Amino acid sequence: MDTGSDLIWTTCCPCDNCSIQTPMFDPLQSSTNKSQSCFASSCKELPQYGCTSDQRCCFIYSYVDESFIEGILATETLLFDDGAGTIKFTGIVFGCVHRKLKFIKFSKDAEFSGKEEVQETPMAPGSTDYVLNLIGISIGNTRLNIQFGVAQMTPLLGDARSIVIDAGTMLTYLAKDVYDQVANAVANVINHECFYHLSKICCVTM
Known part of the structure; x- marks a missing residue:
């Protein structure tokens, strides 16, 4: 899929x-x-x-x-x-x-029985892709104060909050200002300090 x-x-x-x-x-x-x-x-x-x-x-x-x-x-x-x-x-x-x-x-272990509790969310209209509106990001039990309106608008999706659900992509991509806040929050939770170097992220124990 x-x-x-x-x-x-x-x-x-x-x-x-x-x-x-x-x-x-x-x-x-x-x-x-x-x-x-x-x-x-x-x-x-x-x-x-x-x-x-x-x-x-x-x-x-x-x-x-x-x-x-x-x-x-x-x-x-x-x-x-x-x-x-x-x-x-x-x-x-x-x-x-x-x-x-x-x-x-995929093995039979990956099959969905249909008996599990499932939460649903509506797809955003106006696109042939599977698009959702991202309303917030939480790290642990903490909701991050992210202003999605600052994120860059795209010709494909329009709304800066829109994200494409793509099961064929291995990585999750976020706008840089949103990504920076998420990376820093993760570093704080695991008690690490993050150093940004080109396309790599290195975390070292404090």
Whole structure:
């Protein structure tokens, strides 16, 4: 799951370099699956796409960790159980992946049972990304006095409080003035002194 990506995809039969334990979707067994033409607008919106010999949309989709997938773009009808019944979404564009490299495999221990207590927060409107409005940061039990209005406005997000939830990014990025306050608060909590040197942070015991 990568919340920073616009492409929905799943592994399909056959799939090269895919774990044999990974559930495979067989498009030939679905009456609602339809491959997209390489001339379709949905295909042309992909960063890297091409045409197969039968004019289907093939694509390569890469990520910042240098992993990538290859597959065929298609549409499908998706069914979701909301607890009260089944919700049907038709014509959902997704990638039918037949090759993937360098992806993390998660064990059954990572599965969500649905019985845990879950807190929800609404997404900010007006973006294709998963955007939240950051209203505060706490270190331990202390709420930091951060003025988010000082943070630089961005053309992509607009609101200076906006943050993108990207499960495909290993680091959390903050505006420098916000980051400085967080780093100093962490240093105080762990009784360390922080020295900023270029792109590195060194903490030494006091």
